[in-house]
Amino acid sequence: MSGRRHVIVTGGSRGLGAAMIEGLLADGYRVSTCSRSKSAAIDKLSDLGGDDFFWQSAQVGEADQVDAFVKAAGEWAGEDGIYGLVNNAGVARTGILASFPNIESEKLIQINLIGAIQMARACSPYLLKREDGGRIINISSIIGARGYNGMSAYSASKAGMDGLTRALARELGRRQITVNSVSPGYVATEMSSTLTPPQMMQIVNRTPLGRLATEQDVFELVRFLLSDKAASITGQVILVDGGISC
């Protein structure tokens, strides 16, 4: 046994997921991720992580693929098992609900919410086996708590994720497994393509810190929640939003 901690981060092929994996590898974690297909970021992480990085093609939201991925990641990690799960995979689609195709809502909920539930289910046996507890971190969004024009399905998926966080925290707490939501505010990756410059300016102006949180800000909270220092924090939805929600 290498005695290292292995964390699964879903949706590692781009954006925040890839940035978090890079940070976790630097911190000494072993990291697994899945995505539908390989990307330049996955190739970079493979080079960076070497034997400490595992990738397999899987579509979050498809139960069979999720189970196969988690099984493969568990086998890859061997006696290190699985210490943490970061449910990061998600899609954002915008549109006024009155004209938003039902199929798009279903796809979005399937990936963002059902996918997170599937991943937590598949990882639970590994987490329950551990003597040092475990971690589940759901990457939610301020939009789950506050809502946003044109993002009804997305908001519902993230609010659902926060409910998952609270219920699982109660269910798994006895085994010292903590479950939390990290809820970014209007961070670049998720929203930049959907906000107009005036909307963006308005958000910045309303933010107490006068700037948007960065991917690095979000990662710092994930890093803390994964650490032993955060062993007493569970069932929480923690916002990284520059204070806009206060």
Next chain:
Amino acid sequence: MTEDQILAEISKAITQIMSDKGLPAPTVTADTELLGGELPIDSLDLAMLVREMEERVGFDPFQDGFIDFRTAGEMAKLYVK
């Protein structure tokens, strides 16, 4: 697998779960109640048992929904094809 073989696998899996918790191997018969105090296992252990049995037998009888069971024998019947 026969029902008796499956019951033996359930017993082995419970022994493993107990061992992981540092507890001695229990005696498991068809009439042993899985929850309710007879065994020192809780609902999370039972969830682990179900997943472990899926590994051992090769399928999950609960895939299409919950099925009530109380004893090890009743659980074993669910894995007989």
